[in-house]
Amino acid sequence: MIPQLSHLPLCAAMIGALALPATAQDDVTADTVVATVNTTEITLGHMIVLRAGLPDQFAQLPADVLYTGILDQLVQQTLMMDAHGEDLSKVSQLMLENERRAVTASEEINRITTTAVNDAAIEAYFQANYVNGDDVTEYSASHILVETEEKAQELVGLLDGGADFAALAQEHSTGPSGPNGGQLGWFGPGMMVEEFQEAVEQMEVGSVSPPVQTQFGWHLILLSETRAAERPELNDVRGEIEEALRVAAVEEAVLALTEMGDVDRAAGDALSPSVLDRFDLLAD
Secondary structure (H helix, E strand, O other): OOOOOOOOOOOHHHHHHOOOOOOOHHHOOOOOEEEEEOOEEEEHHHHHHHHHOOOHHHHHOOHHHHHHHHHHHHHHHHHHHHHHOOOOOHHHHHHHHHHHHHHHHHHHHHHHHHHHOOHHHHHHHHHHHHHOOOOOEEEEEEEEEEOOHHHHHHHHHHHHOOOOHHHHHHHHOOOOOHHHOOEEEEEOOOOOOHHHHHHHHOOOOOOEOOOEEEOOEEEEEEEEEEEEOOOOOHHHHHHHHHHHHHHHHHHHHHHHHHHHOOOOOHHHHOOOHHHHHOHHHHOO
């Protein structure tokens, strides 16, 4: 039997992968009834949605085996559903409510993002953020990473005395770049941890920073060179732009719906987070 999985978005590629028996395939629709169990109709649409949610390994099954397995599962589930009746456990009721909430919200998100992500919006975002946006600076730097501030200050003294930065990195740095003289190569904004990035952005080329603390330890940073990053072509960043537009559209929609809606969460905010472990509350 093929296991029942969570609902996943339907896509044309998945639909196309579900082969039908050689009977009037040109006339079928999602509403085509493939079986009737007592008074419940099972449609081709039910089968396709179940097919869309299966793990990738099921695509390796022969089409007739997959088709029969899906139909068998839906028939058996319907028989079990009828035998059980309408008296669902509290857990099952809550799961169905959450599932409906998630599926409906997903459909609305899809509607919002489909409208927001179009060629005109992509081009406008590209012009504003890549063509006419501020130049992005990239940095070439090296660093020496040590465990304590005292050790970092000791190395500062050695550097002030004329010691070679790369040689000190090879001898003392605990970071993976140590054997390479501490060289980090080129990096842009957001590629380093925040404290490191902020320090580099305030430095002059050729200078060494005072000790900088991050979650990894204490750093001495040598800024070797800076350059303006090359502006990408639209096709190189189209995926990033589409994702940014989707995120912005959903955030804007949620904000608008929150402002227009009547949301009162005072009772929930007053509870202790530990109540999430009260599984006993779900007992019938």
